[in-house]
Amino acid sequence: MLKVTGIFKNFNKHEVLKGIDLTVNKGNVVVILGPSGSGKTTLLRCINFLEKADRGHLDFDEISLDYDTVTRKQINDVRKKTAFVFQNYNLFNNKTVLENVTEGLVYGHGVEKAKAVEIAKKAIDKVGLSDRYDYYPSQLSGGQQQRVGIARAIAIEPEVILFDEPTSALDPELIGEVLTIIRQLAKEGKTMVIVTHEMQFAREIATHVIFMEEGVIVEEGNPERVFSKPEKERTRQFLSRVLPPEYMI
């Protein structure tokens, strides 16, 4: 369904992505792991053009494009099929919870207003905030804000949802409520690419795990194998640093 190949990206001559290949099939939950600065965020951002990769190819259903010759229309087409959940939520601060969700539907996807409200309410109910429609982001806790971020993403019914460390800005006691919702989405068969440092969660939810370091994919495979029998020394070192000892063999 979604396949990127040979992605390169540099910031001021500093090569951050060095030829990444990534395939996401329908219903997959791809989890990307890796130390800080390895290029995980940049990779996600290149997929929906919040960052423009220098080189590489992207196939997404009927869309096929090269990053160096991509057109505005192709960018819009890809964005319509994807949604992004940000580390810092990035809610529209001057809009209520309900408006945060309808905004993209109405002004991004051309959905009629009344219909958008109906869809938005469903999405907000799903993340458990049906009693908060008219609240502003400043009146919500971090966990609630991130749930609105997820509602905004699922409302446009994207084919792939990209999550960039959805819980790392949250206080520990608020992480659970957000992870529960993502688990629920996985159960419904939503296709997702998730960057996270929550190892336990990653292992449990992933259908495919990618370990990145310094702009390359070091190792990938099904979660059981990557977590319990990593082939590469680098992966082992990383996991032993981030996993509590009882998970290591």
Next chain:
Amino acid sequence: MELNYEFMVRTFGLLLQAIPVTLKLTAVTLLLATPFAFLLALARIYAVPYAAKFASAYISVMRGIPMVLQILLVYSLLPSLLNYLFKQAGIAYNIFDLDTIWYAYIIFTFSEIAVLSEVFRSALGSVGDGQIEAGLSVGMNRRTIYWRILIPQALVTALPSLCNVTVTLIKNTSLAFMMAVQDITATGKIAASYGYNYVEAYLDVFLVYIIVCSLVQIAFRISEKHLGRFRHTSQISG
């Protein structure tokens, strides 16, 4: 010293009638300057080649010239220059028939463009790129994001500065008397010169400016409260 109270009251009434001229000078200037200031702010935010350089140069030059000097220069040069150009081009219009308030608009607008563009730049910058990216990620285009998300928030952030800018401009428009515009100050000066009641007249002028500026500040505070409803609300979680 005896103050002529009867004169003061009468003059005060005259000055009140001149308030619209001062407000018109201020409002027209702000309206004319806003779109240009916004473009200069964008040029600097997005570091547009040449335009950004021009914007910073323009702003620092305008900052460096005293308003009085701008008025003296433009008001003594522009009419003769235009007159000459019109003659050369064979245009029959007599430039000296033009209401001099137009020179005031032009001069004040040129200097407010510089001031406002700095206000807009910092206000737009304060909203942050995250919300633009969020908008893009749900398929909105940049223009829609600016109109619906960025500008409404930047406006609220900018209101205190805009209030300062407006009050300063109201006071600066008093220099319009140099261009024979009948604003509050000019009206006061004329009233004073009849019977040499300068002290009374200037006290009146002083009072009127204080009243106008206070009202403007109150208006800004009310709009800030109203437009800024989405902020500073107490945290309700659960």
